[in-house]
Amino acid sequence: AQTVTQSQPEMSVQEAETVTLSCTYDTSESNYYLFWYKQPPSRQMILVIRQEAYKQQNATENRFSVNFQKAAKSFSLKISDSQLGDTAMYFCAFILTNSNDMRFGAGTRLTVKP
Amino acid sequence: KAGVTQTPRYLIKTRGQQVTLSCSPISGHRSVSWYQQTPGQGLQFLFEYFSETQRNKGNFPGRFSGRQFSNSRSEMNVSTLELGDSALYLCASSTTGNEQFFGPGTRLTVL
Numbered sequence: 001a002q003t004v005t006q007s008q009p010e011m012s013v014q015e016a017e018t019v020t021l022s023c024t025y026d027t028s029e030s031n032y033y034l035f036w037y038k039q040p041p042s043r044q045m046i047l048v049i050r051q052e053a054y055k056q057q058n059a060t061e062n063r064f065s066v067n068f069q070k071a072a073k074s075f076s077l078k079i080s081d082s083q084l085g086d087t088a089m090y091f092c093a094f095i096l097t098n099s100n101d102m103r104f105g106a107g108t109r110l111t112v113k114p
Numbered sequence: 115k116a117g118v119t120q121t122p123r124y125l126i127k128t129r130g131q132q133v134t135l136s137c138s139p140i141s142g143h144r145s146v147s148w149y150q151q152t153p154g155q156g157l158q159f160l161f162e163y164f165s166e167t168q169r170n171k172g173n174f175p176g177r178f179s180g181r182q183f184s185n186s187r188s189e190m191n192v193s194t195l196e197l198g199d200s201a202l203y204l205c206a207s208s209t210t211g212n213e214q215f216f217g218p219g220t221r222l223t224v225l
Binding site for chain 2: 047100103
């Protein structure tokens with residue numbers, strides 16, 4: 001069974017600084033996708049970034065980037081130049097290719113302080 | 115393109131009642147997945163529909179059911195509501211089931 005672990009229930013960062021959220025996953029499969037979703041207080045889940053397991057290059061979306069270590073089954077999210085609007089719950093998610101059962105971690109509550 | 119919409123946004127029911135939640139996917143998306151989010155259990159997969167067929171189901175009792183219509187809109191039904199069914203129910207749509215786009219959710223409270 002696929003599992004996703006986020007070991008940091010809460011984190012905080014000063015505005016304009018950089019923060020890294022950790023995620024590890026467990027699977028015996030080799031073809032899958034990884035995602036980071038953001039859920040602000042409005043509860044709307046917003047896709048932040050995605051990574052295909054077959055791609056060695058780490059995904060980047062503006063201030064958001066990942067460090068994907070396939071052998072270590074690690075998928076961390078780095079947020080640069082943190083902004084107040086980044087305050088939210090962040091969920092790491094995993095899905096097998098050609099599957100439809102997305103597995104989520106427990107989430108990390110990130111607070112950006114002014 | 116309009117995003118995923120869910121109705122109603124908030125719902126209050128009493129134990130024993132049944133409830134139907136609705137989800138309209140992004141235009142062109144044929145896959146609709148449903149998730150339950152609670153503080154204790156986190157986000158859990160309920161089921162997924164593609165072209166009116168349920169392709170996968172999570173580990174939930176038979177009181178939880180769903181369907182999908184020819185226009186890809188989906189409904190989720192919970193019968194004989196229990197207090198533990200209080201949760202945020204999220205719907206997500208996608209073209210293939212992989213990259214999923216979420217709706218705003220329906221907050222269900224069971225009294």
